Amino acid sequence: MKPTGAEWRAKEAKYFMRAGRRMPLLAVRGEGAHIWDDEGKKYLDFFGGPATISIGHSHPVMVQALMEQAQQLIHVSNQFYSIPQLQLAELLVENSCFDRVYFMNSGAEANEGALKLARKWGKEKKDGAYEVIVTENAFHGRTLQMITAGGTERYKAPFTPLPEGFVHVPFNDAEAVKRATTPRTVAVFIEPIQGEGGINVPDDTYLPALRKWCDEQDLLLIVDEVQTGCGRTGRLFAYEHWGIEPDIMTLGKGIGNGVPLSAFLAKEHAAVFVPGDHGSTYGGEPLTTRVGYEVMRYIIENDVPAQVRAKAQIVERRLASLLDRCPRVRSVRGKGLMWAIEFTSEIGERVTNAALENGLIVNNVRPNAVRLAPPLTISDEELEQGLVILEHVIEHGGAPGK
Ligand SMILES: *Cc1c(COP(=O)(O)O)cnc(C)c1O
Secondary structure, X not given: OOOOHHHHHHHHHHHOOOOOOOOOOOEEEEEEOEEEEOOOXXXXXXXXXXXXXXXXXXXXXXXXXXXXXXXXXXXXXXOOOOHHHHHHHHHHHHOXXXXXXXXXXXXXXXXXXXXXXXXXXXXXXXXXXXXXXXXXXXXXOOOHHHHHHOOOHHHHHHHOOOOOOEEEEOOOOHHHHHHHOOOOEEEEEEOOOEOOOOOEOOOOOHHHHHHHHHHHHOOEEEEEOOOOOOOOOXXXXXXXXXXXXXXXXXXXXXXXXXXXXXXXXEOHHHOOOOOOOOOOOOOOXXXXXXXXXXXXXXXXXXXXXXXXXXXXXXXXXXXXXXXXXXXXXEEEEEEOOEEEEEEOOOOHHHHHHHHHHOOEEOEEEEOOEEEEOOOOOOOHHHHHHHHHHHHHHHHOOOOOOO
């Protein structure tokens, strides 16, 4: 007999490191905007990964690419050329403001690569400047350097001493960046919209002001688009919303629709690596880059960003009405298909659990907030369905059941 859900959970408790918490859901299958548990119960997925699933669970385009590539060539050393890697490189560069790309496996690693570029650029072009200005509440991944760059104290405290070279300022405050700039500063490193920090959308003046300051001071502007990139905000890349061009960008999550693939891209002047400076065993291998190529081609050829903008209007309209009528809701914020609903009290977990019981997966991104990040290809009907469930759950204060 196959183990039951409870037996699998017992195995987790016995064998697995206690590094994270889990929801009571044993996922066994995914298709489009849905996943199914071991008992056949169907859930609408408004978490999407976290925000990883761009074109839907097990999209046929992706499955076919995986199968074809698996039969042809899964992996080869980066000492050799491979076609999928070069196809994806061309696609990303031709559809962004950047000149060069390098592939990695996770968001944190892409960010590491970006900061290595900045360090080297500082050494060569800015008299050894190395400090990076980062923001409070930021999330950039879980390596030692990225927890340091991030803004969450409890991710850092157990792991000191931490790498040096980061200065934190409040998000959405360009004046604070100016005050924090010294001759040691080499770069400003931000998420265009903070994701894990609770979907914090900056004022429209923020990124243009940072771009202007970086130009005046000869600093690199680095955007972490691991969450906001690949159509999530209603543009292929979020920086496009503000009409600016960063010097370096990182991608992850949605680029692979679930396979471990990430990238960092740079303008020519910031692409200072020479052979030997960086590398990765798996980064850019044929299997993952083939999937990334087909996923990104799907997003671009079907103008998924435009579809996301249309769906954002549905979300915005419904959430605005919820905010109006439900005293438990303090604010709603977001862009494209990344949204947060903030409550007047810490009911994030209760709402998340009650939604799950009602067949909807959301994420309690903060104790007092839930995040919505459904697949970008979700249908209007599915979107409305999920929002109806969520509104019902919130209006009942997160009480489980109907
Ligand atoms: C998820 C995320 C990361 C980390 O990505 P991993 O693949 O988990 O390493 C980095 N930056 C942002 C903005 C993210 O949302």
